[in-house]
C-alpha cells in the first residue's frame with residue numbers, strides 16, 4: 143500500500159471520539175509500556191508459580207477468580223452509594239463501605255496476577271483499568287475516614303463510584319472485546335462434525351515429540367508415547383498459544399504439556415489444568431487405532 147494513502151493510527155485521545163475508538167487507541171499506545179513492563183515483571187517475580195498463583199488465577203474453581211471477587215467489592219460499594227442516596231442507614235453504609243475496601247485487596251491481587259500474563263494490548267487497557275480502580279479505592283478510603291471522624295464523606299464516595307464505573311467499563315472491554323480471561327479453545331469442538339475421524343497414520347508420528355496435525359478447520363496437538371496417542375486442541379485455552387511447541391513434563395506422575403507462552407500445564411490424559419494461568423481445560427480428543435494403522439479421533 144502506498145504510504146501516503148495508508149490509514150494512520152493516531153495515539154491522540156479526544157473526549158469527542160466514540161468510546162470504542164478511544165479504547166482502540168489505548169490498546170495501541172506505547173507510552174504506557176515502560177511502567178507496564180516493570181510492573182508485570184515485578185508481579186511475576188513476587189507471585190511465583192505455585193499454589194498461591196494458581197489460586198489467584200482461579201484454577202481450583204475453573205474460572206478466573208478476579209471477576210468473582212469483584213462482584214463482592216463492587217456490590218458493597220454500589221450498595222453504599224444507594225444507602226447514601228436515600229440517607230437510609232449511615233451505619234450500614236459505613237459497614238458496607240468497609241467490607242468493600244477489605245475485599246478490594248484479594249480482588250486486586252487476583253486481577254494483577256491475571257494481568258501480568260496478558261498480551262501487551264490487553265495489559266495497556268488493564269493498566270488503566272487498575273489505575274481507575276486505585277483512584278476509586280483512594281476516594282472510598284477517604285470517604286470512610288471522613289465518616290468515622292463524624293463527617294459525611296458521601297461526595298467522595300460518589301466520586302469513587304464514578305472512577306469504579308470507568309474501571310468497570312475498561313474491564314468489560316478487556317473481557318468481551320479483548321477476550322482476556324475467556325476460554326480460547328471453546329470453539330474447537332464446534333468446528334468439526336461430531337463422531338470419529340481419520341487423523342493420520344501411527345507410523346507418521348514420531349515417538350515422544352509433539353507434532354501438529356490439522357483436522358478440518360482445527361489444529362491438534364498430537365503426541366505418540368509408544369502405542370498411545372494423546373490428542374489435545376493445539377491452541378491453549380488461556381490465550382491460544384501453540385501447545386505443540388511446548389515442553390513435556392511429568393506432574394504428579396502424569397505426562398503433561400507446558401504451554402510455551404505463559405507456562406500453563408495441561409494433563410495429556412484428559413486436558414485438565416494442572417497449573418495456570420489457564421483455568422479452562424484443554425479440549426482432549428479420544429483416540430483409537432484402526433487395523434490398518436490409521437489413528438482416529440473422536441470429536
Ligand code: FES
Nearest residue numbers: 378381383401404
Ligand atoms: S497462551 Fe498463555 S499459557 Fe498458553
